[in-house]
Amino acid sequence: MPSIGELRRRALESLSRPSYTLANTNILSLNNNANLFGVNPAVKEVAESFDFSRLWAYPSEDSDALRLRLASEFDASPTEIIVGNGSDDLLDIVCKSFINPGDVFCQPTPTFRMYKFYAQANFASIDEKVLNDDFSLRTDDIILARAKLVALCQPNNPTANLMDPRDVRRILSESEGITILDEAYSDFCDSDMLADVMESERGIDIRTFSKAYGLAGLRVGFAISRKEIVDELRRVRTPFGLNSFTEAVAIAALDNKGWVTEKIQEMKVERERLSRQMQSLGFQVYPSDCNFLLCGSPVSTDKLVGALEARGVAIRDFGSYPLLENHVRVTVGPRALMDRYLEILRPLMAEVLT
Numbered sequence: 001m002p003s004i005g006e007l008r009r010r011a012l013e014s015l016s017r018p019s020y021t022l023a024n025t026n027i028l029s030l031n032n033n034a035n036l037f038g039v040n041p042a043v044k045e046v047a048e049s050f051d052f053s054r055l056w057a058y059p060s061e062d063s064d065a066l067r068l069r070l071a072s073e074f075d076a077s078p079t080e081i082i083v084g085n086g087s088d089d090l091l092d093i094v095c096k097s098f099i100n101p102g103d104v105f106c107q108p109t110p111t112f113r114m115y116k117f118y119a120q121a122n123f124a125s126i127d128e129k130v131l132n133d134d135f136s137l138r139t140d141d142i143i144l145a146r147a148k149l150v151a152l153c154q155p156n157n158p159t160a161n162l163m164d165p166r167d168v169r170r171i172l173s174e175s176e177g178i179t180i181l182d183e184a185y186s187d188f189c190d191s192d193m194l195a196d197v198m199e200s201e202r203g204i205d206i207r208t209f210s211k212a213y214g215l216a217g218l219r220v221g222f223a224i225s226r227k228e229i230v231d232e233l234r235r236v237r238t239p240f241g242l243n244s245f246t247e248a249v250a251i252a253a254l255d256n257k258g259w260v261t262e263k264i265q266e267m268k269v270e271r272e273r274l275s276r277q278m279q280s281l282g283f284q285v286y287p288s289d290c291n292f293l294l295c296g297s298p299v300s301t302d303k304l305v306g307a308l309e310a311r312g313v314a315i316r317d318f319g320s321y322p323l324l325e326n327h328v329r330v331t332v333g334p335r336a337l338m339d340r341y342l343e344i345l346r347p348l349m350a351e352v353l354t
């Protein structure tokens with residue numbers, strides 16, 4: 001009998017899923033850019049009125065009610081929208097829909113690490129174009145890669161900057177294949193390139209409820225694109241992707257955006273304060289259009305991240321990424337959490353620097 005390892009798909013031999021969070025739940029998680037300002041009040045509101053006695057029934061196959069609500073929100077047709085179990089689900093669905101083994105997948109680097117993972121899981125040949133030193137796109141190089149699929153993040157995780165919209169527009173209109181435009185963090189900087197995606201014939205705009213909307217635990221994401229593309233995505237996705245409670249919460253969250261707007265404002269104040277404090281500790285802090293800060297560290301990130309982890313704080317180490325030697329990423333949270341973090345960081349920096 002072959003062992004389980006021997007039964008594994010050979011093409012996936014070297015693939016391993018990057019992990020998002022640490023196992024210890026007591027840890028202060030400043031490493032995954034969730035909304036540390038709390039859970040969207042839509043959860044409580046829906047829980048109080050939701051008809052749980054109906055949960056024996058399947059939900060709508062394609063989350064029709066949420067697609068309808070999103071259509072009015074984004075001035076699109078429900079046929080141009082597909083929802084998924086977090087935007088991760090949609091990234092996977094896009095790769096499954098369009099990548100043949102060996103097709104070229106192109107991305108700027110550094111960017112969100114899961115694009116490459118889903119492309120690899122679907123046997124793409126990976127072509128990474130390192131960003132310019134100022135974190136702008138190598139637009140010509142990306143277009144000249146003639147990729148089947150390009151993924152762009154606007155604003156970009158982990159560099160925290162908005163890409164020049166003219167570069168994004170050029171890639172959307174001049175790339176031969178499909179272009180994903182991931183706007184996961186766009187709520188934090190009022191950026192919106194949906195019109196450009198829709199104008200291009202091959203763009204897919206991907207969004208999430210996990211960041212500004214404070215619903216990472218519920219897992220809701222969606223993609224907006226031309227109907228022809230959405231039809232392709234629907235062909236490969238599993239039915240009933242969202243449960244009915246989650247669908248109702250997402251609709252309620254869209255119906256009342258007051259909480260989201262308020263928390264974004266609070267985040268911006270704390271981001272500014274955290275940036276000043278980290279600079280005073282010797283970090284090089286970059287401007288941010290997101291709910292996190294990218295920081296060049298005066299000490300080895302290996303040491304820093306390990307020492308913080310030992311004290312119950314998780315931040316992300318980007319030291320092994322091109323352009324980001326000795327860089328870390330820190331999620332911005334409310335004042336009390338940031339104070340807790342800084343109280344741990346300050347003596348640690350004094351210790352490692354001396």
Ligand SMILES: Cc1ncc(COP(=O)(O)O)c(C=O)c1O
Nearest residue numbers: 086087088112157184208210221
């Ligand atoms: C750029 C980007 N896109 C997508 C995601 C995944 O979000 P979701 O929770 O919707 O799967 C993340 C999560 O960190 C992200 O940073």
